[in-house]
Amino acid sequence: MSHLDHTPSTPGKFKIDKSPYYSRTRWHSSAAKLTLWSFLFVALIFLFFYRSPSSSSNNPPSSDPSRRYLASTTWSGAAWEKRVRTSARIRSRNGFSVLVTGAAGFVGTHVSSALKRRGDGVLGIDNFNDYYDPTLKRARQALLERSGVLIVEGDINDVALLKKLFDMVPFTHVMHLAAQAGVRYAMQNPGSYVHSNIAGFVSLLEVCKDANPQPAIVWASSSSVYGLNTKVPFSEKDRTDQPASLYAATKKAGEEIAHTYNHIYGLSLTGLRFFTVYGPWGRPDMAYFFFTKDILKGKSIPIFEAANHGTVARDFTYIDDIVKGCLGSLDTAQKSTGSGGKKKGPAQLRVFNLGNTSPVPVTDLVSILERLLKVKAKRNVMKLPRNGDVPYTHANISYAQKEFGYKPTTDLQTGLKKFVRWYLSYYGDKKAVVR
Numbered sequence: 001m002s003h004l005d006h007t008p009s010t011p012g013k014f015k016i017d018k019s020p021y022y023s024r025t026r027w028h029s030s031a032a033k034l035t036l037w038s039f040l041f042v043a044l045i046f047l048f049f050y051r052s053p054s055s056s057s058n059n060p061p062s063s064d065p066s067r068r069y070l071a072s073t074t075w076s077g078a079a080w081e082k083r084v085r086t087s088a089r090i091r092s093r094n095g096f097s098v099l100v101t102g103a104a105g106f107v108g109t110h111v112s113s114a115l116k117r118r119g120d121g122v123l124g125i126d127n128f129n130d131y132y133d134p135t136l137k138r139a140r141q142a143l144l145e146r147s148g149v150l151i152v153e154g155d156i157n158d159v160a161l162l163k164k165l166f167d168m169v170p171f172t173h174v175m176h177l178a179a180q181a182g183v184r185y186a187m188q189n190p191g192s193y194v195h196s197n198i199a200g201f202v203s204l205l206e207v208c209k210d211a212n213p214q215p216a217i218v219w220a221s222s223s224s225v226y227g228l229n230t231k232v233p234f235s236e237k238d239r240t241d242q243p244a245s246l247y248a249a250t251k252k253a254g255e256e257i258a259h260t261y262n263h264i265y266g267l268s269l270t271g272l273r274f275f276t277v278y279g280p281w282g283r284p285d286m287a288y289f290f291f292t293k294d295i296l297k298g299k300s301i302p303i304f305e306a307a308n309h310g311t312v313a314r315d316f317t318y319i320d321d322i323v324k325g326c327l328g329s330l331d332t333a334q335k336s337t338g339s340g341g342k343k344k345g346p347a348q349l350r351v352f353n354l355g356n357t358s359p360v361p362v363t364d365l366v367s368i369l370e371r372l373l374k375v376k377a378k379r380n381v382m383k384l385p386r387n388g389d390v391p392y393t394h395a396n397i398s399y400a401q402k403e404f405g406y407k408p409t410t411d412l413q414t415g416l417k418k419f420v421r422w423y424l425s426y427y428g429d430k431k432a433v434v435r
C-alpha cells in the first residue's frame with residue numbers, strides 16, 4: 001500500500017516523498033489517487049477483454065473484415081444451454097449426436113433435416129455471412145427450427161465457442177459443411193477462402209482432437225480439386241495437384257490437413273467431393289439459380305463455352321442424392337481412436353466422389369430451364385473466362401457405391417423441375433429481391 005502510494009505512475013513525474021511525517025490530508029489524497037488509478041486499471045482490463053476476439057464467446061466474431069456477420073445472439077444462460085442440449089439429444093436407438101457446421105447453408109439444411117427426421121440429435125452452427133442473401137439462410141433456419149434443430153450463430157474460427165459446445169454435448173459426429181463456396185468469387189475475395197476453408201477447418205479440428213470422446217468427422221471437399229486433370233471420369237485415385245482456382249486449392253489443402261490430423265491425433269476423417277449440387281433451397285450464386293432468376297426477368301445470361309466452341313459441362317448432382325451420400329458416409333464412419341489430444345491407434349481416412357455420373361452441357365441446362373419456366377432465355381454465349389472454371393466434370397462413384405451403396409437416382413430434368421417448383425413458390429412475386 002505505502003509502496004504504491006509513493007511510487008509515481010509515470011517515472012519522473014513526481015519525486016518520491018521519503019518523509020515519515022506525511023500528513024493525514026496527504027494520505028487521503030494518495031488514497032484517492034490509488035482508487036482512481038485502480039479504477040482506470042480495472043476499466044482498461046475490462047475494455048481489453050471485452051474487445052478481444054479470443055474471449056468472444058458472447059459475441060459474434062469479426063475476425064474477417066471482408067465479411068459482414070449479422071449475428072447478435074448471446075451464447076450463454078440456462079435457457080440457451082437447455083435449447084442446445086435438447087436439439088442435440090439422440091431420439092433413436094443407436095442414433096448419433098451430430099454437430100452440423102454451415103447448417104443454414106444449402107447442403108447443411110438438407111442434411112440437418114434428414115438427420116433429425118431419422119432420430120439423430122442435431123445441433124447447427126452458422127455465421128450467417130452475407131456472401132449471398134442472408135434472408136434465405138434465415139428462412140432455412142426457420143425451417144429447421146420448426147423440426148427441432150437449433151442453429152447457434154457463430155463462426156467456426158471461434159475456438160472458445162466450439163469448446164463450449166463440446167463441453168455441453170459429447171458429439172459422436174461432426175458434419176462439417178461450413179465453407180466459403182464458389183469458384184469464381186475467389187478472385188474477388190481470396191481472404192474469405194483462407195479464413196473459412198483453411199483457418200476455420202483447422203480451428204474445428206483442433207477442438208475435435210481435444211474432445212473426449214473425439215467425434216468422427218465427415219466434411220465437404222469439392223470436385224474442383226481435380227482441377228486441370230483431363231482423365232475422365234474423375235476417380236479418387238486421379239491426380240489433384242493442379243487446382244485451377246484458389247477455392248479448389250483451399251479444398252485440396254483441407255484434404256491434406258485432414259491427413260495430418262488423422263495421422264497425428266487419430267481423428268476419423270471422411271472428405272466428400274461434391275459435384276455441382278443443385279436443388280430446392282439452393283445457393284443463389286450458382287448458375288442454375290441465377291439463370292432461373294434472370295430468364296424470368298428477361299435479362300440475358302452469360303453461357304460459357306470452351307476453346308474452339310467446345311462444350312462446357314457439369315456432373316450436376318441433385319441435393320437428395322448428396323444427402324444420401326452424406327448419411328451413408330456418417331453411417332460408415334468409424335470412431336476416432338484418440339482422446340484428449342492423444343492418438344491411441346490408426347484411424348479411418350477416406351475421400352469419396354459424390355456425383356451423378358452423367359455430365360450435362362450448360363446449354364442443355366438452359367434448355368431445360370426454358371421449358372420449365374416457359375420463357376425463352378436471352379443467351380449470351382462467351383468464351384470461358386480465366387477465372388478458375390474448368391470445362392468439364394464427371395464423377396466416378398464406384399468407391400462410394402462399394403462402401404455404402406451410393407447410387408444417385410435423380411436426373412437433371414427431374415431435379416430442375418423440383419427446383420423450379422420450389423423457386424416459384426418461395427419467391428412468388430418477390431423475384432426482384434433475390435440477390
Ligand SMILES: O=C(O)[C@H]1O[C@H](OP(=O)(O)OP(=O)(O)OC[C@H]2O[C@@H](n3ccc(=O)[nH]c3=O)[C@H](O)[C@@H]2O)[C@H](O)[C@@H](O)[C@@H]1O
Pocket residue numbers: 181182183221222223224273274275276277285286287288302303304312313314362389391
Ligand atoms: O462441383 C463443385 O465442386 C463446385 O460446384 C459449383 O461450382 P460450379 O460447377 O462452377 O457451379 P456453377 O457456378 O453453378 O456453374 C455451373 C456451370 O455453369 C457455367 N457458368 C457459370 C456462370 C455463368 O455465368 N455462366 C456459365 O456458363 C460454369 O462454367 C459451369 O460449367 C459450386 O459453386 C462450388 O461451390 C462447388 O464446390
